Amino acid sequence: LAKTTQPISMDSYEGQEVNITCSHNNIATNDYITWYQQFPSQGPRFIIQGYKTKVTNEVASLFIPADRKSSTLSLPRVSLSDTAVYYCLVGDGRRGSTLGRLYFGRGTQLTVWP
């Protein structure tokens, strides 16, 4: 399974755009890239998932270059409530695969200041 590398921590201020980049040099053809968010004393929460190019939903965008060896989670206009740990994961996307387990690293602690 592909290993991911992301910054341990980042700081931002309210209203700014935050970009968190994740490296996954050994990503496999069947792997999808998924980001989760975790608040203290809660389970992780799915944010966004993609395979290539750009994916956007109501809370974030995910940019994936053509070589797929990295990805960037973009959070527009963060607020204090976006302070959390953000995890980048890669996983096998084959239907029926039993490899659906997720491997989390240490994640990126994002702190948003007023």
Next chain:
Amino acid sequence: DTGVSQDPRHKITKRGQNVTFRCDPISEHNRLYWYRQTLGQGPEFLTYFQNEAQLEKSRLLSDRFSAERPKGSFSTLEIQRTEQGDSAMYLCASSSELNRGFTDTQYFGPGTRLTVL
């Protein structure tokens, strides 16, 4: 709320005691996962069920750990003869296979925090 629920939320026990945790997944989800998370680390995979079948177990799951999902709905995780190193947050997640073949989106419960004295 029809999300994943876990019970209890907190458990304090003495070393050597047995503990059992329960997870109720989202009702239509056929896949269920257990993870363990220690302070400052991301969740670590323990085991995975598809319906009632336990299809995968991590090497982290020692002989003192056992998980069941007898009717393919709720699941239990039991730890026998607890040790202080078992102190952690135990997370349960569930998912449903997507038709598009994407990696499953897993929905996590709030976790059970275990403290072994």
